Amino acid sequence: MTAAAPGPVLVMGAGSIGCYVGGRLQAAGADVRYVCRPRVQAALRAHGLLLTDRDGGRAELPATALQLLDEPAPPAALVLLCVKSGATAEAARQLAAVLPAGTPVLSLQNGVANAELAAQAAPALKWLAGMVPFNVAELGPGQYHRGTWGDLAAQDDAALRPWQPLCAAAGLPLALHADLRGVQWGKLLLNLNNPVNALSGLPLRAQLLDRDFRCVLAALQDEALAALRAAGIAPAQLTPLPPQRLPTVLRLPTWLFRLVAARMLRIDEKARSSMADDLAQGRPTEVDALCGAVVRLARSQGRAAPLNERMAALLSAPRPAPCSGRALRQALGLGR
Secondary structure (H helix, E strand, O other), X not given: OOOOOOOOEEEEOOOXXXXXXXXXXXXXXXXXXXXXXXXXXXXXXXXXXXXEEOOOOEEEEXXXXXXXXXXXXXXXXXXXXXXXXXXXXXXXXXXXHHOOOOOEEEXXXXXXXXXXXXXXXXXXXXXXXXXXXXXXXXXXXXXXEEOOOOOEEEEOOOOOHHHHHHHHHOOXXXXXXXXXXXXXXXXXXXXXXXXHHHHHOOOHHHHHOOHHHHHHHHHHHHHHHXXXXXXXXXXXXXXXXXXXXXXXXXXXXXXXXXXXXXXXXXXOOOOOOHHHHHHHOOOOOOHHHHHHHHHHHHHHXXXXXXXXXXXXXXXXXXXXXXXXXXXXXXXXXOOO
16 A cells, blocks of 8 residues: 655664664655665665564565665655664764754654754754554564554654654554653553563563563563652553553463463564664663663652663673573562
8 A cells, every 4th residue: 555655754773663664654655765784784785675564464675676875865854763772862963964954853762762862962853752662573684574563653743744644554553642751651661671581582472471581570660660650650551451550460470471461462473672683683772761761760759770770780781691580580689
């Protein structure tokens, strides 16, 4: 299905999310250009772009149809900012150097503060916060697989409304929210599993079926929920379960968790966190944008979040090795 695009799209940082979202938009009729690392460029030039999903969906874009760039360049009616959180400020400055003032840039990054950080680095551009609810795994060179579901979300702005029909045609419905903060924190609560998954060395579904790993996630979420209550922030419900009930359900025996969380476990066997990919390839992780954000929110309310702080330290060590759920519990000082 194709739709009229309001103008060209520039994907800044085309990794798993950028290639998947940009590729789906291109398959739906958009003029998309991809700014990506040499490794990704080489794979796309050799293999093209293959997009699949857990329900058998498939879209293929040949290498000759892909516009691959080393650096951002105009024109761009919309920029999708998909770089890792640690690269936000530098990417913002690069965009501001070549794009007209007021160009809308939608952050599709993990964490809750990237749009604000980008605005500080490049105030002339129009920065918009967004949220990607689904998981995308790189299965091979140029092959990206969506293993979970959910609709894109962004702060409501007139600049984004014309893009909603294209997003819908691409199979990426875009929901606009007057206040995105609760949605972002609802996603961050779920993303606290990213470092757990990365250290497990397992696919997401297999990791979630290990109670020790689930108990670690529950403890991280408990700290985050306490900080959110203190700050007066209500996280949005992005799963069949309210955020406040997630830690309790995660701690259930696995046989009961399978029953209570059956809808949560509708995860493709191939799905894994992007942080697991980063760890496997020796790249810096986004743990500071996740666990670090919890620590900073807690401190702003005169509280502590020691488990999230320890998790951030574990993922910041040089090439941490995969470990069992029991070993991770012990490393964080969690009892049975």
